[in-house]
Amino acid sequence: xxxxxPAEPGMRExxxxxxxxxxNLDAFEANLATxxxxxxxxxxxxxxxxxxxxxxxxxxxxxxxxxxxQCVQKVGEAxxxxxxxxxxxxxxxxxxxxxxxxxxxxxxxxxxIGVCADHADQIDALDGAAAEAxxxxxxxxxxxxxxxRCGVTxxxxxxDLVKRIADxxxxxxxxxxxxxxxxxHLRRFEExxxxxxxxxxxxxxxxxxxxxxxxPCPAVTGAGTGTFDLESTSGVYTEIQAxxxxxxxxxxxxxFDENGAPVSLFRQSLFVLGTVMSVTRAGSxxxxxxxxxxxxxxxxxxxxxxxxxxxxxxSDEHGNLKFTPSHNGALKLGEKIRLVPGHCDPTVDRYxxxxxxxxxxxxxxxxxxxRGAMT
Amino acid sequence: xxxxxPAEPGMRExxxxxxxxxxNLDAFEANLATxxxxxxxxxxxxxxxxxxxxxxxxxxxxxxxxxxxQCVQKVGEAxxxxxxxxxxxxxxxxxxxxxxxxxxxxxxxxxxIGVCADHADQIDALDGAAAEAxxxxxxxxxxxxxxxRCGVTxxxxxxDLVKRIADxxxxxxxxxxxxxxxxxHLRRFEExxxxxxxxxxxxxxxxxxxxxxxxPCPAVTGAGTGTFDLESTSGVYTEIQAxxxxxxxxxxxxxFDENGAPVSLFRQSLFVLGTVMSVTRAGSxxxxxxxxxxxxxxxxxxxxxxxxxxxxxxSDEHGNLKFTPSHNGALKLGEKIRLVPGHCDPTVDRYxxxxxxxxxxxxxxxxxxxRGAMT
Numbered sequence: 001x002x003x004x005x006p007a008e009p010g011m012r013e014x015x016x017x018x019x020x021x022x023x024n025l026d027a028f029e030a031n032l033a034t035x036x037x038x039x040x041x042x043x044x045x046x047x048x049x050x051x052x053x054x055x056x057x058x059x060x061x062x063x064x065x066x067x068x069x070q071c072v073q074k075v076g077e078a079x080x081x082x083x084x085x086x087x088x089x090x091x092x093x094x095x096x097x098x099x100x101x102x103x104x105x106x107x108x109x110x111x112x113i114g115v116c117a118d119h120a121d122q123i124d125a126l127d128g129a130a131a132e133a134x135x136x137x138x139x140x141x142x143x144x145x146x147x148x149r150c151g152v153t154x155x156x157x158x159x160d161l162v163k164r165i166a167d168x169x170x171x172x173x174x175x176x177x178x179x180x181x182x183x184x185h186l187r188r189f190e191e192x193x194x195x196x197x198x199x200x201x202x203x204x205x206x207x208x209x210x211x212x213x214x215x216p217c218p219a220v221t222g223a224g225t226g227t228f229d230l231e232s233t234s235g236v237y238t239e240i241q242a243x244x245x246x247x248x249x250x251x252x253x254x255x256f257d258e259n260g261a262p263v264s265l266f267r268q269s270l271f272v273l274g275t276v277m278s279v280t281r282a283g284s285x286x287x288x289x290x291x292x293x294x295x296x297x298x299x300x301x302x303x304x305x306x307x308x309x310x311x312x313x314x315s316d317e318h319g320n321l322k323f324t325p326s327h328n329g330a331l332k333l334g335e336k337i338r339l340v341p342g343h344c345d346p347t348v349d350r351y352x353x354x355x356x357x358x359x360x361x362x363x364x365x366x367x368x369x370x371r372g373a374m375t
Numbered sequence: 376x377x378x379x380x381p382a383e384p385g386m387r388e389x390x391x392x393x394x395x396x397x398x399n400l401d402a403f404e405a406n407l408a409t410x411x412x413x414x415x416x417x418x419x420x421x422x423x424x425x426x427x428x429x430x431x432x433x434x435x436x437x438x439x440x441x442x443x444x445q446c447v448q449k450v451g452e453a454x455x456x457x458x459x460x461x462x463x464x465x466x467x468x469x470x471x472x473x474x475x476x477x478x479x480x481x482x483x484x485x486x487x488i489g490v491c492a493d494h495a496d497q498i499d500a501l502d503g504a505a506a507e508a509x510x511x512x513x514x515x516x517x518x519x520x521x522x523x524r525c526g527v528t529x530x531x532x533x534x535d536l537v538k539r540i541a542d543x544x545x546x547x548x549x550x551x552x553x554x555x556x557x558x559x560h561l562r563r564f565e566e567x568x569x570x571x572x573x574x575x576x577x578x579x580x581x582x583x584x585x586x587x588x589x590x591p592c593p594a595v596t597g598a599g600t601g602t603f604d605l606e607s608t609s610g611v612y613t614e615i616q617a618x619x620x621x622x623x624x625x626x627x628x629x630x631f632d633e634n635g636a637p638v639s640l641f642r643q644s645l646f647v648l649g650t651v652m653s654v655t656r657a658g659s660x661x662x663x664x665x666x667x668x669x670x671x672x673x674x675x676x677x678x679x680x681x682x683x684x685x686x687x688x689x690s691d692e693h694g695n696l697k698f699t700p701s702h703n704g705a706l707k708l709g710e711k712i713r714l715v716p717g718h719c720d721p722t723v724d725r726y727x728x729x730x731x732x733x734x735x736x737x738x739x740x741x742x743x744x745x746r747g748a749m750t
Contacts, residue, residue, distance in 0.1 A: 003747050003748060015474075017475060093692065096651070121708055150655065150661050278469050278524070279494065280494070291672045315524070315556065333497070346691060372727055374668050
């Protein structure tokens with residue numbers, strides 16, 4: 001069941017039912033503009049990752065700021081976007097299983113659909129599904145550039161897979177998928193730079209192998225919010241897949257920039273709004289947001305603009321707030337608190353609605369159409 | 376958007392699209408029967424906690440095994456159950472906010488609705504909302520019996536709140552809410568026993584204070600899957616709120632019983648089914664279940680009946696499987712793997728459907744109606 005919206009347009013933020021996912025629209029729009037400015041002149045395309053936002057509405061706003069298409073991780077996310085009018089979608093992931101492949105191929109009738117592969121069997125299955133549907137799929141070969149997760153581990157394996165795609169009936173080679181997930185949250189700029197220098201080296205070696213095989217490579221796609229400045233100026237990446245930049249989160253806030261200061265290019269636009277629901281003891285209070293309402297995989301949320309209050313522990317439906325001695329007066333029952341999620345992506349995936357807020361008022365409600373789209 | 380079901384009745388389990396929430400129906404039904412047998416003759420009622428299962432279907436099956444009603448944590452969960460025909464619901468939580476209170480009071484026209492309070496202002500607000508709706512609400516006073524979360528912290532405070540309920544226009548005093556969440560996962564039986572002995576002492580002191588105030592207490596409700604044996608034989612608890620017993624999870628599997636053996640009263644009935652989607656390196660594989668698909672707040676999932684394979688790390692949509700040296704042969708692309716969730720409640724909350732399986736075939740699909748019901 002889709003949950004009913006926790007707010008209505010025009011309502012004050014403090015009237016919103018909680019927990020609710022709040023989007024500061026000014027900050028969100030500023031982030032879209034900042035990314036467009038930052039990439040200008042770098043000769044790279046922006047293909048934001050919808051695993052973060054899961055919303056055709058946001059995809060269209062990103063397109064208005066220059067995005068060439070969207071990334072997703074799951075076929076269900078691709079469906080939600082394609083059915084919402086997004087015309088160019090790359091599944092940055094391997095897709096395994098006959099039913100999923102049939103769904104993916106069906107989508108290729110209404111949108112340009114790319115997908116990744118790191119194994120010959122996947123390519124054969126994709127070719128079969130596309131042929132069966134009478135559709136064409138664009139296939140990217142995923143190479144492991146340092147994360148140790150998916151992706152082939154040698155240039156020759158990549159070249160073999162590209163050759164197999166070229167020899168297929170219904171597939172087009174799209175390029176290399178070269179995302180270094182493990183680099184995004186390395187804290188020091190120098191660590192992130194070293195990781196991406198290494199990734200770029202692997203990409204170059206792979207491009208060399210393709211060239212030697214007479215296999216043109218149309219694109220190199222990858223990068224996230226933590227490192228996109230590096231890939232986008234590397235000379236080998238042609239497309240940037242950052243997702244979190246539109247929202248940001250507490251964990252990205254723990255990264256440092258090249259001057260050793262906390263990263264500050266993008267603004268925090270995403271919040272979970274909670275309500276103080278129990279105040280039975282001094283120095284603490286209970287908020288109605290637990291780990292069902294905010295992702296804790298990358299640490300606990302922060303309390304926004306109240307540095308003297310800590311979110312000290314999460315159970316399923318409750319959060320324990322603790323006050324430092326400097327706090328003047330206890331939190332009041334019913335008081336609203338904005339939390340900065342530790343990790344934006346899994347937090348968004350718990351909600352059905354964005355509550356867009358401007359100047360303290362609810363301006364818009366956007367459904368999170370791909371919420372829970374895991375298959 | 377409700378996600379489409381990942382399976383159809385009659386399908387083999389290995390044909391189910393993944394990630395999927397699998398319910399072993401034999402084990403699930405055995406757990407319901409085991410709880411009924413265990414509580415027989417103890418003069419306590421069973422009111423299972425629907426924060427675990429979020430499904431009217433399961434609530435009705437529990438009623439058929441003797442449950443007197445259901446617990447929930449959120450008004451949205453109460454709505455999902457009441458609209459699904461559950462006639463007796465206790466919100467084991469404080470509810471704060473005018474819109475929520477109006478929704479709760481509205482439900483009291485179609486079901487018997489209980490709710491907790493630990494502050495006079497909550498009682499006044501509940502009374503106002505019930506009067507406004509022309510309904511009666513049953514209010515339980517929550518006492519802190521050791522968790523340090525919600526609940527009043529002295530018998531006198533409890534007595535004052537009970538008096539306030541008795542003096543209200545539209546509220547009925549239901550009893551004491553006395554749940555010790557912190558005791559459920561204490562590993563050793565002796566630790567759990569000591570915690571519940573302490574909780575029972577606090578309950579008794581509170582009952583004494585009510586008696587001195589001439590305030591009859593109709594019920595003492597609480598207990599979870601980790602400790603219900605203790606509360607149900609305590610002589611003071613009249614109602615048991617266990618939830619996880621119908622599913623179990625890896626974290627409950629780390630509790631030891633009074634003989635020092637891992638607890639084994641209930642069977643593992645809940646699984647997340649995943650598919651091996653990438654196999655590019657020796658000794659490891661990638662499965663399509665990350666922390667968006669399985670709760671990691673209480674530890675990583677276990678691989679079911681494959682002790683030589685470990686789920687070693689979760690990212691949003693991927694799980695890294697590692698093989699111990701004893702493993703014969705690599706996992707195959709497309710192979711299905713059952714995971715035992717670290718924590719059942721938040722895992723269920725990520726899915727729209729239970730896939731009920733018996734003898735390797737899909738028997739039934741049940742919607743998780745209260746998935747995401749957070750307000």
